Amino acid sequence: MTTYLLRSVAPLGGEPVDVLLADGVVAAIGPDAGARAGEATVVEGEGLVLLPGLVDLHTHLREPGREDAETIRSGTRAAAAGGFTAVHAMANTTPTQDTAGVVEQVWRLGRDAGWADVHPVGAVSVGLAGEHLAELGAMASSAARVRVFSDDGKCVHDPVLMRRALEYVKAFDGVIAQHAQEPRLTDGAQMHEGVVSSEIGLAGWPAVAEEAIIARDVLLAEHVGSRLHVCHLSTAGSVEIIRWAKSRGIDVTAEVTPHHLVLTDELARGYDPVFKVNPPLRTAEDVEAVRAGLADGTIDIVATDHAPHTREDKDCEWAAAAFGMTGLETALAVVQETMVDTGRLTWADVARVLSAAPAAIGRVEGQGRPIAVGEPGNLVLVDPSARRTVEPAEQATASGNSPFRGRELPGRVVATFLRGRATVLNGVLQDDADGSRRAAGRGVGA
Amino acid sequence: MKHLLSAGDLSRDEAVRVLDTAAQMAATQAREIKKLPTLRGRTVVNLFFEDSTRTRISFETAAKRLSADVINFSAKGSSVSKGESLKDTALTLQAMGADAVVIRHHASGAPHTLARSGWTQGAVVNAGDGTHQHPTQALLDAFTMRRHLVGDGGRADVAGRDLGGVRVAIVGDVLHSRVARSNVQLLHTLGAEVTLVAPPTLVPVGVGSWPARVSYDLDSMLADGPDAVMMLRVQRERMSTSGGGFFPSPLEYTRSYGLDARRIGLLPEHAIVMHPGPMNRGLEISADAADSDRAVIVEQVSNGVAVRMAVLYLLLAGETTNVKVDGK
Amino acid sequence: MSSGTAVPADGTPTGAARTEPAPAAPDATVVLGPPEISRALTRIAHEILERNRGGSRLVLLGIPTRGLPLAHRLAARLADVEPGLDAAALVGSLDVTMHRDDLAHHPTRAIGATDLPAAGIDGKVVVLVDDVLFSGRTIRAALDAISDLGRPAAVQLAALVDRGHRELPIRADYVGKNLPTSTSERVRVLLEETDGRDAVLIEGAR
Numbered sequence: 001m002t003t004y005l006l007r008s009v010a011p012l013g014g015e016p017v018d019v020l021l022a023d024g025v026v027a028a029i030g031p032d033a034g035a036r037a038g039e040a041t042v043v044e045g046e047g048l049v050l051l052p053g054l055v056d057l058h059t060h061l062r063e064p065g066r067e068d069a070e071t072i073r074s075g076t077r078a079a080a081a082g083g084f085t086a087v088h089a090m091a092n093t094t095p096t097q098d099t100a101g102v103v104e105q106v107w108r109l110g111r112d113a114g115w116a117d118v119h120p121v122g123a124v125s126v127g128l129a130g131e132h133l134a135e136l137g138a139m140a141s142s143a144a145r146v147r148v149f150s151d152d153g154k155c156v157h158d159p160v161l162m163r164r165a166l167e168y169v170k171a172f173d174g175v176i177a178q179h180a181q182e183p184r185l186t187d188g189a190q191m192h193e194g195v196v197s198s199e200i201g202l203a204g205w206p207a208v209a210e211e212a213i214i215a216r217d218v219l220l221a222e223h224v225g226s227r228l229h230v231c232h233l234s235t236a237g238s239v240e241i242i243r244w245a246k247s248r249g250i251d252v253t254a255e256v257t258p259h260h261l262v263l264t265d266e267l268a269r270g271y272d273p274v275f276k277v278n279p280p281l282r283t284a285e286d287v288e289a290v291r292a293g294l295a296d297g298t299i300d301i302v303a304t305d306h307a308p309h310t311r312e313d314k315d316c317e318w319a320a321a322a323f324g325m326t327g328l329e330t331a332l333a334v335v336q337e338t339m340v341d342t343g344r345l346t347w348a349d350v351a352r353v354l355s356a357a358p359a360a361i362g363r364v365e366g367q368g369r370p371i372a373v374g375e376p377g378n379l380v381l382v383d384p385s386a387r388r389t390v391e392p393a394e395q396a397t398a399s400g401n402s403p404f405r406g407r408e409l410p411g412r413v414v415a416t417f418l419r420g421r422a423t424v425l426n427g428v429l430q431d432d433a434d435g436s437r438r439a440a441g442r443g444v445g446a
Numbered sequence: 447m448k449h450l451l452s453a454g455d456l457s458r459d460e461a462v463r464v465l466d467t468a469a470q471m472a473a474t475q476a477r478e479i480k481k482l483p484t485l486r487g488r489t490v491v492n493l494f495f496e497d498s499t500r501t502r503i504s505f506e507t508a509a510k511r512l513s514a515d516v517i518n519f520s521a522k523g524s525s526v527s528k529g530e531s532l533k534d535t536a537l538t539l540q541a542m543g544a545d546a547v548v549i550r551h552h553a554s555g556a557p558h559t560l561a562r563s564g565w566t567q568g569a570v571v572n573a574g575d576g577t578h579q580h581p582t583q584a585l586l587d588a589f590t591m592r593r594h595l596v597g598d599g600g601r602a603d604v605a606g607r608d609l610g611g612v613r614v615a616i617v618g619d620v621l622h623s624r625v626a627r628s629n630v631q632l633l634h635t636l637g638a639e640v641t642l643v644a645p646p647t648l649v650p651v652g653v654g655s656w657p658a659r660v661s662y663d664l665d666s667m668l669a670d671g672p673d674a675v676m677m678l679r680v681q682r683e684r685m686s687t688s689g690g691g692f693f694p695s696p697l698e699y700t701r702s703y704g705l706d707a708r709r710i711g712l713l714p715e716h717a718i719v720m721h722p723g724p725m726n727r728g729l730e731i732s733a734d735a736a737d738s739d740r741a742v743i744v745e746q747v748s749n750g751v752a753v754r755m756a757v758l759y760l761l762l763a764g765e766t767t768n769v770k771v772d773g774k
Numbered sequence: 775m776s777s778g779t780a781v782p783a784d785g786t787p788t789g790a791a792r793t794e795p796a797p798a799a800p801d802a803t804v805v806l807g808p809p810e811i812s813r814a815l816t817r818i819a820h821e822i823l824e825r826n827r828g829g830s831r832l833v834l835l836g837i838p839t840r841g842l843p844l845a846h847r848l849a850a851r852l853a854d855v856e857p858g859l860d861a862a863a864l865v866g867s868l869d870v871t872m873h874r875d876d877l878a879h880h881p882t883r884a885i886g887a888t889d890l891p892a893a894g895i896d897g898k899v900v901v902l903v904d905d906v907l908f909s910g911r912t913i914r915a916a917l918d919a920i921s922d923l924g925r926p927a928a929v930q931l932a933a934l935v936d937r938g939h940r941e942l943p944i945r946a947d948y949v950g951k952n953l954p955t956s957t958s959e960r961v962r963v964l965l966e967e968t969d970g971r972d973a974v975l976i977e978g979a980r
Contacts, residue, residue: 190554198652199454201554201578201627206651270562271555315563317532319553319576463884470869470885479922484872512872759872764882 001420005037009045009381011371013347019050021377024420029373043425047385048414051351053085053378054332055367057148057177057255057358058231058303060324061087061118063109064102065094070308070398072106075328076115078306078397080423082328083380083413084116086359086367091123092153098123098134100142107144115423119362122146124165124176128154133164140172147363150177152231155213157183162217166226173363177229178217180238181279185209190319192265192280200269202318205280207235214238218245218252229361230254232305234279236289243298253361255303256290258327258334259403267403273314273321274401277307294353295344301358304331308399325403329395333409336384341410377420386412396429449561449570450757453581453632458608461635465589466605467756468749475511475752485514488762491544492518493535494573495551500723501573504747505548508754514762517542532556536565544568546762554578569761577622583722584628586753587676588636590746594718595673610637615667617643617703618678618730621650621692625722626678630658643667645703647692664703668712675713676720677705680730696729706732710740718742806951806974811934814950815844818932819851821948826899829859831927833898835868837916838886840905842867843967844934848903866890868902873915890923900926905963907933910944935974937961
């Protein structure tokens with residue numbers, strides 16, 4: 001295995017040091033690293049920030065079922081390009097990830113592809129139908145070792161089912177990740193309900209439909225003494241509820257997506273479905289509230305909700321278009337722009353919200369670790385001074401629905417290491433890392 | 447003006463220009479020979495994804511009176527491939543050489559999508575999209591109001607004039623109404639004051655940003671002396687949607703928000719009663735009110751042709767990119 | 775415009791939105807001044823009466839913008855000569871925009887008013903009045919417009935200036951001034967009513 005000497009890099013944005021990666025682990029840090037480098041491949045790291053490999057708690061890889069939008073291989077390549085070393089693959093595939101067999105298949109495909117660890121999320125209910133609990137225990141004890149369960153895309157809206165799920169996963173230290181959306185209040189909803197929706201005549205998705213479910217669920221979690229995770233929180237009210245719940249000692253964690261940190265419902269005015277997403281883009285006040293929530297720790301993590309869609313699902317009128325936007329390859333840049341460059345988070349905080357905390361919520365071992373000798377070589381090297389214009393056609397994801405198309409964002413992933421192996425080097429995906437012969441027939445280009 | 451997508455896109459001068467042009471068009475429609483050669487050789491496609499015989503006939507008449515070729519394309523198609531069918535239909539129309547596409551669609555924003563997509567080179571005219579906009583309806587309403595309420599009730603020349611100071615009440619299902627949205631914007635642009643009157647369930651969240659006042663009380667609004675009262679159609683289906691409907695019963699709606707002979711009596715002498723049609727007689731408007739001498743509902747229909755002629759003229763009669771300007 | 779230049783037609787009826795005429799180019803030559811224009815109109819008025827044996831069946835239709843004030847001036851002169859005539863009742867306005875064949879070659883033109891005298895045009899002798907006769911296309915459009923409006927006994931044409939270069943078999947019955955020009959030149963008629971002064975200019979021989 002190649003040995004890498006990362007010369008003069010700044011771990012978590014701190015003082016520059018040399019870091020040696022060997023045998024899949026961080027072998028040395030400091031003067032010692034250079035001395036032991038030997039035949040190592042040297043990566044010049046002047047001005048670069050070293051972070052633990054990013055961990056996404058919320059990714060849609062679409063395989064099995066919608067390989068025309070994304071495959072596990074193309075999705076994990078996108079993850080690597082974005083600096084991620086682990087992703088949680090959401091359960092709304094076809095067939096649904098609601099049995100041990102399906103989650104093991106997804107886990108194996110991820111392992112075989114080799115671009116990032118794939119941790120399947122198990123469905124809470126059979127077929128995401130919200131009626132019967134799926135075999136959560138079987139998924140937990142499968143080779144995929146599922147710890148995160150979610151009907152994401154749909155809300156577990158039946159309070160009894162939600163209660164049972166919260167209780168049941170305690171047996172194996174699982175967590176229910178709730179897509180908080182009261183279905184009746186959002187029947188036919190197309191975008192955030194407010195000034196813009198009233199003017200442009202799209203059916204509204206009121207903030208209260210999210211907040212009401214979150215309020216109910218934190219109370220349920222408190223009542224049964226369970227762990228709750230709230231997916232893609234998007235409103236100022238939701239931040240308030242989480243803040244209140246945490247002050248009561250309720251075991252709740254919350255995530256925000258990169259797009260909710262920066263984009264607003266004003267973008268819907270042009271009816272470009274690339275801005276159609278669920279939960280919808282909210283107002284500027286909500287954007288400020290989620291930034292503040294992320295800065296003060298009320299919101300624990302940033303998760304991408306990377307949701308690739310084919311052109312035909314987006315190249316149409318708004319109402320007919322699918323919800324969702326890609327995000328793996330822009331997440332870190334958006335966090336840098338909105339939180340780091342504004343002084344609201346340090347790079348150490350970024351390591352927490354994009355790596356350590358999501359790994360902890362997902363009970364992922366070997367990811368989100370400190371940068372220290374002996375720790376697994378899951379690292380990402382970032383150039384914060386770079387700027388780039390987002391061009392979906394140049395991305396690794398198989399879909400083009402990036403809401404940041406044409407937008408200039410800061411930062412560039414220079415290198416990503418998965419257990420000491422470079423998946424990205426000099427900003428380029430390392431195809432030989434993949435065993436490209438094995439994957440050659442899959443038809444997914446860089 | 448390349449497209450007409452939203453009443454909000456029109457400046458005051460542009461809107462007045464449409465109204466002035468419509469006035470000239472209306473004059474031609476009073477003649478024995480109504481047909482003009484103006485748009486000879488141009489092709490107008492009426493692309494209707496939603497049934498609306500009245501609007502289609504109005505656009506068709508307008509285009510034919512200007513000698514354009516008219517193709518009616520009723521694409522009320524499968525719900526499965528809604529998106530694809532808009533794109534593919536548009537590409538088909540482009541291949542046929544449509545100079546203008548008049549589109550009616552159940553999805554808000556579909557005309558914007560069509561205009562922005564590059565699927566058609568032609569001018570796009572929004573003939574009603576979802577619960578968003580119906581700009582030619584707003585223009586014909588403004589035209590009708592200007593005729594009756596500006597310049598001494600039509601006795602003076604109103605060309606070049608807007609609706610400054612005219613007070614309009616728009617009554618009914620504002621939430622689902624593209625007519626209301628278009629009218630609020632255009633009437634505001636033209637200087638009129640708008641009050642929306644509806645039960646709170648039929649007023650959209652976010653209405654506070656609209657350039658209009660909101661009232662829940664029709665009687666006090668009428669007693670306030672509006673110059674025009676525009677009744678919106680209330681669909682009976684709204685009764686049976688989720689959440690038990692938007693109002694308890696048609697009877698209760700009519701009692702609170704229906705226009706009848708008694709309420710007509712509250713209006714000032716000069717006030718007019720409007721309705722975009724089709725009317726639900728007995729629900730939002732009684733037969734007495736609909737047939738009263740205050741009602742200009744039939745005139746709205748004929749004004750619709752003149753306004754649509756004006757819009758087609760302004761969009762299509764000018765310079766085109768594919769015709770070279772000759773040297774003289 | 776019958777002058778066949780790049781000046782956009784302006785038939786806005788109120789004059790509220792009327793565009794100000796561009797200032798005369800520095801190389802403009804005044805070919806007719808106020809007295810010449812006045813004399814030409816007086817002569818045309820006499821010719822009209824003489825040829826039609828009086829004014830009883832006449833209707834003067836001015837083509838906006840500048841044909842209309844010319845029609846009013848002619849009507850006033852007719853009434854001076856033949857006191858029984860009501861000058862105002864003789865004049866109408868005929869907008870030809872919607873009958874033009876060159877709409878696609880110019881920015882969108884505003885549509886002017888068409889107002890016929892109360893007695894209509896059926897059985898009348900219609901005298902079309904325009905400022906400049908050039909290609910003849912405006913008059914072609916006017917003839918089409920008239921045929922949609924009624925059936926006159928005869929249609930005649932009066933133009934203040936005939937600058938030649940006809941593209942259609944059309945000639946004027948009454949001409950104020952024949953003005954040989956090259957096609958690159960621009961003939962502009964200015965009138966007190968629309969432009970603040972009376973003048974005929976030639977500009978821009980290139």
